[in-house]
Amino acid sequence: MSTESSLDPQLVEQTRQQIRSLVGEISQLSKTEIAPEEFYGQFLTRVVSALAAVGGVVWTTNDEGRLSLQYQINFQEAKLREEEQQIRHSRLLYEVLSKGEETMVPPHAGAGQDDKAGNPTDYLLVFGLLKTELQVLGVVEILQRSEAGPATQKGYLRFLAQMCELAGDFLKTHQLRHFSNRQVLWTQLEDFTHVVHASLHPRETAYTIANEGRRLIECDRLSVAIRKGKRCTIEAISGQDVFDARSNTVRLLGKLATAVVTSGEPVWYTGDTRDMAPQVEDAVQEYVDEAHSKTVAVLPLKRPKPTEEDEPEKRSEPEAPIGALIVEQIEDSRVTPSMTQRVEVVCRHSATALANSLEHQNLFLMPVWRAIGSSRWVVRARTLPKTLSIGGAVLALVASLFLWPANFWLESKGTLEPVKRQDVFASVKGVVDKLSVQDGAMVKDGQMLARMRDPDLGVKISGAEGEYNTYRERVQSLARQLVELKNITQEERNRIDGERAEAEEKMRAAEKQLKLLKTQAEELEVRSPMDGQIITWDLRNRLIFRPVQRGQTLMRVADLDGDWQLELHMPDNHMGYITHAQQEQGKDLSVCYQLATDPGQEFYGTIKEVQPSAEVRGEEGNTVLIKVAIDQKELPHLRPGATVTAKVYCGHRSLGFVWFHDALAFIQTRILFRYF
Numbered sequence: 001m002s003t004e005s006s007l008d009p010q011l012v013e014q015t016r017q018q019i020r021s022l023v024g025e026i027s028q029l030s031k032t033e034i035a036p037e038e039f040y041g042q043f044l045t046r047v048v049s050a051l052a053a054v055g056g057v058v059w060t061t062n063d064e065g066r067l068s069l070q071y072q073i074n075f076q077e078a079k080l081r082e083e084e085q086q087i088r089h090s091r092l093l094y095e096v097l098s099k100g101e102e103t104m105v106p107p108h109a110g111a112g113q114d115d116k117a118g119n120p121t122d123y124l125l126v127f128g129l130l131k132t133e134l135q136v137l138g139v140v141e142i143l144q145r146s147e148a149g150p151a152t153q154k155g156y157l158r159f160l161a162q163m164c165e166l167a168g169d170f171l172k173t174h175q176l177r178h179f180s181n182r183q184v185l186w187t188q189l190e191d192f193t194h195v196v197h198a199s200l201h202p203r204e205t206a207y208t209i210a211n212e213g214r215r216l217i218e219c220d221r222l223s224v225a226i227r228k229g230k231r232c233t234i235e236a237i238s239g240q241d242v243f244d245a246r247s248n249t250v251r252l253l254g255k256l257a258t259a260v261v262t263s264g265e266p267v268w269y270t271g272d273t274r275d276m277a278p279q280v281e282d283a284v285q286e287y288v289d290e291a292h293s294k295t296v297a298v299l300p301l302k303r304p305k306p307t308e309e310d311e312p313e314k315r316s317e318p319e320a321p322i323g324a325l326i327v328e329q330i331e332d333s334r335v336t337p338s339m340t341q342r343v344e345v346v347c348r349h350s351a352t353a354l355a356n357s358l359e360h361q362n363l364f365l366m367p368v369w370r371a372i373g374s375s376r377w378v379v380r381a382r383t384l385p386k387t388l389s390i391g392g393a394v395l396a397l398v399a400s401l402f403l404w405p406a407n408f409w410l411e412s413k414g415t416l417e418p419v420k421r422q423d424v425f426a427s428v429k430g431v432v433d434k435l436s437v438q439d440g441a442m443v444k445d446g447q448m449l450a451r452m453r454d455p456d457l458g459v460k461i462s463g464a465e466g467e468y469n470t471y472r473e474r475v476q477s478l479a480r481q482l483v484e485l486k487n488i489t490q491e492e493r494n495r496i497d498g499e500r501a502e503a504e505e506k507m508r509a510a511e512k513q514l515k516l517l518k519t520q521a522e523e524l525e526v527r528s529p530m531d532g533q534i535i536t537w538d539l540r541n542r543l544i545f546r547p548v549q550r551g552q553t554l555m556r557v558a559d560l561d562g563d564w565q566l567e568l569h570m571p572d573n574h575m576g577y578i579t580h581a582q583q584e585q586g587k588d589l590s591v592c593y594q595l596a597t598d599p600g601q602e603f604y605g606t607i608k609e610v611q612p613s614a615e616v617r618g619e620e621g622n623t624v625l626i627k628v629a630i631d632q633k634e635l636p637h638l639r640p641g642a643t644v645t646a647k648v649y650c651g652h653r654s655l656g657f658v659w660f661h662d663a664l665a666f667i668q669t670r671i672l673f674r675y676f
Contacts, residue, residue: 022050026163030170033177036060039170040071044140047163048073051156053144054123059093060130060138067093067139078121078143091117096127097139102161103127104153107146122146126156128164132172140164189345192216196353200360202226205353206236209325213346214238217339221293223326225257226354232257232324252290256283257324260298264321269296270333295329297343301351322355401656408658409592409647410577413620414568414628416595416635416642421558422530427523429550430454432543439539443528443557450526450543450554457520464514471507475500532559535640564638566593566605566628568646572614573665575624581650582607591628593646597637605630607648 026046029039040058048056055074059067067090069075080086088110095117096103105125110118119125123143130138140163144156192212199205206224214222221239225232234254237243243250259280260267269288273281288296300321325347430452437449478500482493536542536555543554568591570578581589588606595603611625628646632638657664 019050022046023163026166030166031173032170036171036174037070039167043163043167043170044071044073047140047160048142050163051126051142051144051159053126053142055143057141058130058138059141061097061136067097070138074143078123080120085120088116088118088120092119092125093139093141096129097136100129100131100136102129102157102164104157124148124153124156126153126160128157128160130164130167130171132168132175137168137171140167188216192346193349196349197356200357202354202357202361203235205357207241209346209350209354210236210238213325213350216346217327217342219327219339220330221328223253223328224323224350224354225254225261225326226323226358227258227261227321230258230262232261235323249287249290252283252287253326256280256287256296256298257326259283261300261321261324264300266299267297268335270294270335291328293328293330294333295327295335297325297327297335299325299327299343299347301325301347301354303355304352322351322358325350401659402654404655405652406655406658408577408650408653408661410570410574410650411645411647412568412570412574412626414566414593414626414644414646416638416644417565417567417640418558418560419563419565420530420532421535421556421640422532423553424449424526424529424555424557426452426526426548426550426552426554428452428454428457428520429548430457430524431545431547432554433545435539435544437534437539439534439537441534443532443534445528445531447528448525449528449534452524452526452548454520454524457517457524461514461517461521464510464517468507468510468514471503471510474503475507478503526554528557530557530559532557535560558640560638560640564630564632564635565608566591566630566644566646568626568628568644568648569617569620569623570626570648571620572622572624575614577650577661578610578626578648581648584651590649591646592649593628593630593644595635595637596643596645597639601636603630603634 026043029042029046032039040060044056044058047053054077055072057072057075058070060070061067078089080089092105092110104127105119107119107122107124110116121143124146126142126144128140128142129136130140140160142156142160144153148156192215195212196205196208199208206226210222210224214220221237223234223238224236226235232254234243234245234250234257237250245251259277260283263277263280267276267280267284269276269284271294273284276284284296287293301323302321303319325343327343431454432450433453434451435449436447436451437443443449478496481496482500485492534555535558539555548554578589587610588608591605591607593603593605594601605628607626608629609627614622614624617623626648653661
C-alpha cells in the first residue's frame with residue numbers, strides 16, 4: 001500500500017484548509033498599511049507554518065546592494081558555526097539574488113568546493129525573491145526537511161514563489177506610498193524654505209519658523225529662542241501671536257534653552273534624564289513639571305560654517321549657537337525616524353534664515369536705513385509740498401526749543417513741618433511700663449511723658465545698697481573698737497586703723513555706684529524737652545509694654561503755634577542748577593508748592609537754608625535737605641508731615657533745556673563722560 005493511500009482524507013482536507021487560511025491571511029496582510037519590518041515578521045511566520053518548515057529568514061538589500069537579516073525563525077537550526085560554512089552560505093544568497101529567480105538547493109550541495117557557493121546545512125533550502133517590477137528587494141530563505149519527494153519539493157518552491165508575489169505587491173504599494181509621502185514632504189519643505197527666507201527681520205523670521213516649522217515637523221508645539229548675550233529669550237511660540245514673556249512657563253523654557261545652548265549639544269527628552277548634564281537635567285525637570293510635555297527636544301541653532309574661500313581665518317574658530325529650536329509633544333513620547341529627519345531639515349534651514357536676519361539686523365544704523373528706504377514716497381512730486389510743509393514745521397519746532405525762553409523749575413517732594421520740634425529719645429534701655437500723656441496732648445518742658453522699667457537695673461540697685469550698708473557698718477564697727485579698746489598695743493591700733501580706712505574707701509566706691517544706678521533709674525522717667533504738643537500718633541499701641549533701646553525715638557513734641565516750614569528732599573543731581581541760580585539771583589530762591597490735602601491750590605515760599613551735605617533717604621536715593629520759609633497764614637490746613645510737591649525756580653532757560661535737561665544730563669554723564 002502506498003503512502004498517499006495511507007493518509008487520512010479528513011486530515012488532508014483539514015491541512016489544506018489551514019494552508020488556504022494562511023494564504024488568505026498573507027493576501028490580506030499584503031494589503032495593509034503597516035511598516036515593512038512588522039510585515040516581514042507576520043509574513044514569514046505564516047509561510048513557515050503553511051510549509052511546516054523548520055525555520056526561515058527574510059534577507060533585504062540596502063542601497064549598496066548588501067544583504068541584511070530582517071527577520072528569522074529558528075535560523076540557528078542551520079548550525080552555521082564555522083566561518084567557511086557562513087561564507088559558502090553567504091555566496092549562495094548573493095548568487096540567488098544575482099540570478100533573480102526562485103530556486104532550491106539540496107543539503108550539503110557544493111561540498112568540497114571552498115571557493116564556490118553551496119548549502120552547508122542538513123536542510124533543503126528553498127529560496128524566494130522579494131521583488132517589484134523595477135528591482136529585487138530581498139530573499140526569503142526557508143529551511144525545509146529533505147525527506148519529501150521531488151514533486152512535494154517543487155510544490156514548496158511554487159508555494160513560496162506565489163507568497164513572494166503577494167509580498168512583492170505589498171512592497172510595491174509601500175514604495176508608492178513612500179514616494180507619495182516624500183513628494184508631499186518635498187512640497188512642504190519647498191514651501192517652508194520659501195517663506196522662512198522671505199524676511200530679514202529676526203522676529204518675523206522666528207514666528208515663521210515656529211508656525212511653518214510645526215506643520216512640517218508635525219509636532220504639538222514649536223518654539224524659537226534667540227541668544228542675547230549669555231541668555232536665551234523666547235522669541236516665538238507656534239500658534240501664539242502674543243505671549244507673556246514673564247509667565248512661569250516661558251521663563252522656564254528660556255532657562256532650558258540657555259542651559260542647552262551653553263552646552264552646545266542637542267537634548268532629546270522622552271522621560272529619562274539620566275544621561276544629561278546636571279544643569280540641563282535640572283532645567284528640563286523644572287520645565288516638564290510646569291508644561292507637562294511628554295517629549296521635549298532642544299536643538300541649538302548654529303550659523304552655517306564659512307567656506308575656506310569666504311573666511312579662511314574663521315574656519316578653526318568654534319562659533320557659539322545663535323539660538324535654539326524647542327520641539328514638544330504634549331501626549332506622545334515616541335520619536336519616529338521620520339520626525340527626527342524633519343526636525344534636522346527644519347533646524348538646518350532655520351539656522352541659516354535666523355543667522356541671516358540677525359546679521360542684517362546688526363548692520364550699523366540699520367533701523368535708520370530701513371526707515372529711509374521705506375519713506376522714499378515723501379519726496380515724490382505729488383507729496384513734495386506736504387513734505388516741505390511738514391519739514392518746515394519740524395524745523396520751526398526745533399528752533400523754538402533752542403530759542404524760546406521758559407521758566408526753569410526743579411521739582412521735588414517734601415513735607416510740611418513745624419520749625420520748633422524735638423524728638424523724645426530713650427536715655428536707657430527698658431520696657432515702657434506707663435504712659436502719662438495721650439496723643440495730641442499739650443505738655444510742658446520737663447513734664448513726665450512715660451515711665452520705663454528695667455528689672456536688671458533694680459537688681460543692681462539692691463545689690464549696690466546692700467554692699468554700701470555692709471561697708472558702712474564695717475566702718476562703724478571698727479571705729480567703736482578704737483574707742484572701747486583702750487589697753488591695746490600700738491601695732492593692734494594701726495591694724496584697726498588700716499582696716500577702717502580700707503572699709504571707708506570701699507564704702508565711698510559703693511556709694512558712687514549706688515548714686516550712678518539711681519541716676520539711671522531716674523532716666524527711666526521720660527520727660528518732655530520743651531513746651532508743645534505730642535504729634536506722634538497712637539502712642540499706646542506703639543510704646544506700652546514694648547522694649548526700647550537706648551537712643552530709640554519714642555515720640556515727637558512740636559510747637560504747632562509757632563512758625564512752619566517746608567522740608568524738601570531735592571535729588572543730588574539737581575543741586576548744581578540750584579547753586580548756579582543762587583549765585584545769579586541770591587540765596588532766597590522762590591519756591592512754588594502744593595499740599596497733598598489741597599492739590600488745586602498753589603502757594604509760594606523762599607529757600608532759607610540748604611543742607612551742606614547729601615544723605616541717602618530711603619527710596620528717594622541721595623538727596624539734599626532744603627528748608628523753605630512759608631507764610632502759614634495762607635495755608636488752610638497745618639498738618640505735621642503733610643506731603644508737599646514743590647518746584648524751585650532756577651531762572652530762565654531755553655524751552656528744550658527745560659523739557660530735556662534730565663536726558664541731557666544722562667547723556668553727558670553716562671555716555672559722553674564714559675566713552676569720550
